[in-house]
Amino acid sequence: MSLLEVSGLSVSYRAGGDDVRAVRGVDLSLEPGETLGVAGESGSGKTTMVLSLLRLLPATATVSGSVRFRDEELSEARWGRIRAIRWAEASVVFQGAMSALNPVRTVGEQIREPILLHEKVSEKQAAARANELLDNVGVSAARASSYPHELSGGQRQRVMIAMALACRPDLIIADEPTTALDVIVQAQILGLLTELVAESKIGMIMISHDLSVLSSVCSRLAVMYAGRIVEIGPSKQLMDTPEHPYTRALSGAFPTIGDPASRMAPTGLAGDPPDLRLALPGCAFEPRCPVARPECATADIELWPAGPGREAACVITRDRRSGATP
Template identity: 55%
Template sequence: MSLVTLLQIQDLHVTYSGSRGTIPAVRGVDLSLDPGRTIGLAGESGCGKSTLAAAILRLLPPRTEVTGKILLDGKDVLEMSFGALRAVRWSSASIIFQGAMHALNPMHRIGVQIAEPILLHEQVEEKVARKRVAELLDQVGLPVWRSSSYPHELSGGQRQRVMIAMALACNPDLIIADEATTALDVMVQAQVLDLISNLVRDRDVGMIMISHDLSVLADTCDEVAVMYAGKVVEQGHAHEVFAGARHPYSDALASAFPVIGDVEARHRPRGLAGDPPDPTDLPSGCTFHPRCPVARDDCLTVVPPLEALADDPQRRSACHVAQDGLPIRTPAPVRMEESTT
């Protein structure tokens, strides 16, 4: 295992340019990842998860401003020449895109598509590439004869497995899974998540898992970073963030997935009112305060830093209330039939 941290993201800012002016999509994110570990990125659509992932491999559109550092094996991706960047993609870091049907080329058989990065980066003969394709398909639980299939001939779960095989084709050190299981039914999702977890463990790769579902990340990740309006608002051990959030937004995400058989969840469904803020018109102070159930006066004016909590140094939260050691959840109203007289 390398002594160098696999991935270090330092003060990353990503700003898009468009007809509405500049749009700050990622605002000062710091993350690190070691080999054999998985970090999850959680949050609603538009919070900056996929933008952050695309920035790691410089897959952002033209006229996008990116500042900060993205160190992959100690080398800054943002300062690489295009030739060096092409060598990094697939061989050092790869990505499993959201929606395999849109990521795969409908005109080519899947064996050809899996073989393409192998032929390009490893400069091997086609015979060797075909053998490698067969090994990859076997690894992801697909029969070898499927290499001659077109994407439309496969189920959603099979196409997702093809994307995983492509991501593994050149033995990268880092894999980014961007909502890799969103379109799958629960049974196939469980199979794909188990496959991903085993590959991380067996190959000692680092993985970034992106999802809006904290329960998925709790099952597959060592650590979770929750993003809101382009910033990380909470970070900590995956199970702890899911089971005992220390930021009101993380708590709302976790509570959005009620447990079957949980009487309290059935009688007191919890959600989150409102929508994420317009990135071109962010609120002052804590950007979450317009939707926060425990917001107070200082939340409206002072931006809370992402800091370790006094009572739990392993957890970081960007919340004034949590940093003061106060409850981040308002008490639920008492149901009439539960009240006493």
């Protein structure tokens, strides 16, 4: 049984009298102990998609589709059950710890809070657990009495990870956990997450704009564009031989260490993402695609097999696998 099964997930927001379709029919799964990275430009639907899994979106959002967590349908669960799942069974490392942490409470209090809410333990036991978690993430337990503004950016992000692990969840959602951190601290945080996930055998979904960051942590990658997954598969394959033109554009936007050609002339991507208020027939990437065909503007686009455990939403992939001649 999969830890998480998402089918036909769609999310829209009402804005200015129009529906903005931020997520459009996403299907994905996550096995226990697996790590899945989600990449894409700003506005591609990454954060909306993952926050909808635990029903963390504002009331202005309309969500449809199926989200099954450990074979339980979360879209139909009562709010009391959703509150019980959050932190205890599935937790979130939010983007920007300074915004997510309460500035008038110590970090120790904030780590103890979910433990006291979800587990039958005393204040002393919760404090001991909080101190242990801080030590595990590389922050001295003595800093439990500190307020968020008294910690560095890297320490605050580690506190967020400690909070996410407080109740020993089976699933962690990490939304841009290394944003605005310097490269040294980023490497430390990524190494910490990898180690904790491996030791605890939990599932993790991580969001980032950076494919190279995700590939260093996650076993599989999903690339989103205009609210849909356009390619998904093993990380190494997507990095080494990207199938979808958008995945190639993302991977080409980052220079390769040791490769002067890519460092001096990184590739970019012309144009802007589409307006998600529009119907968007065919492939939404078609106006920006360097290898687009006339049929891409109108054809029914879906994820087609692109190799073992790999799919891509591109007619070139469809034709290559079927042996058709373009």
